[in-house]
Amino acid sequence: MLSLHLDSLGKSFPGLGSPVLLVDFLAITAGERVAVTGGSGSGKSTFINVITGLERPTSGKVVWSGEDITRLSETARDRWRAEHVGLVMQDFHLFPGLSAVENVLLPARLARVADRALIARAHDLLESVGLSRPDQKIETMSRGEMQRVAIARAVLRKPGVIVADEPTASLDVEAGETVGRLLLDMAAEAKSMLIVVSHDQRLIDRLDRRITLSAGRIVADDLREEVAA
Amino acid sequence: MIRFILADLRRLWAGAAVVVLLVTLATALGVTVTLQERALRLGSARAADKFDLVIGVAGSETQLVLSSIFLQPAPLPLMPGEVLAKLSKDPRVAWVAPVGFGDSFAGYPLVGTTRALVGSTVSGFAEGRMFEKEGEALVGAAVKLPVGAEIKPMHGTAQMGGETHAGVVYQVTGKLPPTGTPWDRAILVPIQAVWHVHGLGHDHGHEEEEEQHHEGEVAASGGHDADHDDHGAVDADAPIDENFTADAPGLPAVLVKPKTIADAYKLRQEYRNGNTLAVFPGEVLTSLYATLGDAKMVLSAVAAGSQGLVAAALVLVTVTHIGQRRRQIGALRAFGAPRLSVFAIVWLELFLLVALGIGLGFLTGLAAARLIADAFTARSGIILPVGFTGEDWRMALILLGASAVLSAVPAILAYRQSPAAALRA
Numbered sequence A: 001m002l003s004l005h006l007d008s009l010g011k012s013f014p015g016l017g018s019p020v021l022l023v024d025f026l027a028i029t030a031g032e033r034v035a036v037t038g039g040s041g042s043g044k045s046t047f048i049n050v051i052t053g054l055e056r057p058t059s060g061k062v063v064w065s066g067e068d069i070t071r072l073s074e075t076a077r078d079r080w081r082a083e084h085v086g087l088v089m090q091d092f093h094l095f096p097g098l099s100a101v102e103n104v105l106l107p108a109r110l111a112r113v114a115d116r117a118l119i120a121r122a123h124d125l126l127e128s129v130g131l132s133r134p135d136q137k138i139e140t141m142s143r144g145e146m147q148r149v150a151i152a153r154a155v156l157r158k159p160g161v162i163v164a165d166e167p168t169a170s171l172d173v174e175a176g177e178t179v180g181r182l183l184l185d186m187a188a189e190a191k192s193m194l195i196v197v198s199h200d201q202r203l204i205d206r207l208d209r210r211i212t213l214s215a216g217r218i219v220a221d222d223l224r225e226e227v228a229a
Numbered sequence B: 001m002i003r004f005i006l007a008d009l010r011r012l013w014a015g016a017a018v019v020v021l022l023v024t025l026a027t028a029l030g031v032t033v034t035l036q037e038r039a040l041r042l043g044s045a046r047a048a049d050k051f052d053l054v055i056g057v058a059g060s061e062t063q064l065v066l067s068s069i070f071l072q073p074a075p076l077p078l079m080p081g082e083v084l085a086k087l088s089k090d091p092r093v094a095w096v097a098p099v100g101f102g103d104s105f106a107g108y109p110l111v112g113t114t115r116a117l118v119g120s121t122v123s124g125f126a127e128g129r130m131f132e133k134e135g136e137a138l139v140g141a142a143v144k145l146p147v148g149a150e151i152k153p154m155h156g157t158a159q160m161g162g163e164t165h166a167g168v169v170y171q172v173t174g175k176l177p178p179t180g181t182p183w184d185r186a187i188l189v190p191i192q193a194v195w196h197v198h199g200l201g202h203d204h205g206h207e208e209e210e211e212q213h214h215e216g217e218v219a220a221s222g223g224h225d226a227d228h229d230d231h232g233a234v235d236a237d238a239p240i241d242e243n244f245t246a247d248a249p250g251l252p253a254v255l256v257k258p259k260t261i262a263d264a265y266k267l268r269q270e271y272r273n274g275n276t277l278a279v280f281p282g283e284v285l286t287s288l289y290a291t292l293g294d295a296k297m298v299l300s301a302v303a304a305g306s307q308g309l310v311a312a313a314l315v316l317v318t319v320t321h322i323g324q325r326r327r328q329i330g331a332l333r334a335f336g337a338p339r340l341s342v343f344a345i346v347w348l349e350l351f352l353l354v355a356l357g358i359g360l361g362f363l364t365g366l367a368a369a370r371l372i373a374d375a376f377t378a379r380s381g382i383i384l385p386v387g388f389t390g391e392d393w394r395m396a397l398i399l400l401g402a403s404a405v406l407s408a409v410p411a412i413l414a415y416r417q418s419p420a421a422a423l424r425a
């Protein structure tokens, strides 16, 4: 169970006048399911990168359950992310030449944590995302199937938070629907926090909370009840 | 990790094959030069080591050794026969043998010599027996003539437009065991026969006329009007006389086996006196090796240059390749692969290819050197021992070490690649 605290967070890039991201304060509780929306270039991906430790903020703190990950070394942040974060990206980032199950296990194998139990879990996960051929080569799969493999990879180590950056943007409606449902199911199963960057209104509507970014600032932060009201 | 690398290589097999091929060729080039040069040195030294001292007319040391030991056809001036007689009686000499050349048959050089030389340099016969009469001949192991074959010698060589000596026929009586020297390709005949074919030594009164032996020969051999070129005849059944006296005909060279090393040095000293030239073949070879070494240095520089170019090309290709794979590699880290394993993957992937290329290069180089050596042996009779030594293994280790360092360049780039930037790209 992980909770998130952001404190006076700022991210600028050299050569850009104003910061790309500015968040004075934000708290997300454990198990919460959050949608992040905003126009293109509003800083959504930067937000994701900073809270998952892929990028270090220019200023401020990113505190996960009491631990400020901005103070970790790059290697330590990698290790922290491997343990606590399940990432799903718009472009899958699967590795051609390897099978579905090999793709699910690859990061864990490279980190030398793939024991027998984890291998069994990889097979179970593929089945629960509706893929019956774990040895199918990844390049022979449809985009929807690929994203399902990516979801299985993200939740393999039961991460405290699942982070998805536009996971359905490159899929057709039907496949997007499946992927959205799977993300919610998987988060529920592992009691993980879920943070999804999306423009997909149906997916957004199924989440608890909606944060809207504009020019790097949070311009709206609504709970679903309020939206419904 | 290995599976990931193999999957990656399988996907990029064409590029991987080109990398391996380039490394293989560059390595093979260097290896061939090294092996060939060493084999040439060893092979020629072995071919010469039966002959301790060569004495000929004052002139080129290199030419003397090339003609008398490596049997390279070249006209050598003759030295007076008395040198042979004197050496025969010298107590410091174990054996001395004249060598006379100039004729050939079917591309094989004819060498006139003595039973002493044959007996002292090879042990026994592969087939047949020693020559006993003037019209008999022995063949080296690589001469494709059976015992009993007839040999009609030709003056000079066929390529040089030589003519057949009319009426001269030798009969092969024996075949020598292989020695790995140019003598394997030689036909050995009694020196006495060579003299007679060329009209020398029939009449003991003519030894003063070596330089203008034409008149003498015509007189001595009783008029061979039809002869174009040479004027002499072999009495095939004449017994061989190997007691050389001071009035023996002139000779291009004699081979001497001194009794001790000290004797060898003294004899060498004594017969370097203006008219004659005495050399240790090893000494002449050493100076030839210096030339060979220079040639090798040039070739090695060419090989090293090509290796450098291949290395530079590889770095360029892999750095570009890593650039294109930034997303993949960054993604690995984003999804939880440790940084070090990213480094290891990129490093191993390139290193495996280069190491494979180096391995294949050594094998290809060995095969190429063997092929060249075989062709050389077929032409010259000199067996070139091609093989790896500790020096080569050291070279292989150095190359592997260098490629390990080289492979680290793209690996470090991948290691330093920010995962966020990689995902965005």
Ligand SMILES: Nc1ncnc2c1ncn2[C@@H]1O[C@H](COP(=O)(O)OP(=O)(O)O)[C@@H](O)[C@H]1O
Pocket (backbone or CB within 6 Å): A013, A014, A016, A020, A038, A039, A040, A041, A042, A043, A044, A045, A046, A047, B421, B424
């Ligand atoms: N590495 C970078 N260097 C400079 N500018 C960047 C970099 N990464 C992102 N940006 C800029 O930051 C802004 C926010 O980008 P991003 O977070 O990717 O937006 P979104 O995901 O909402 O489309 C954009 O204007 C983008 O051009």
Ligand SMILES: [Mg+2]
Pocket (backbone or CB within 6 Å): A044, A045, A046
């Ligand atoms: Mg984005």
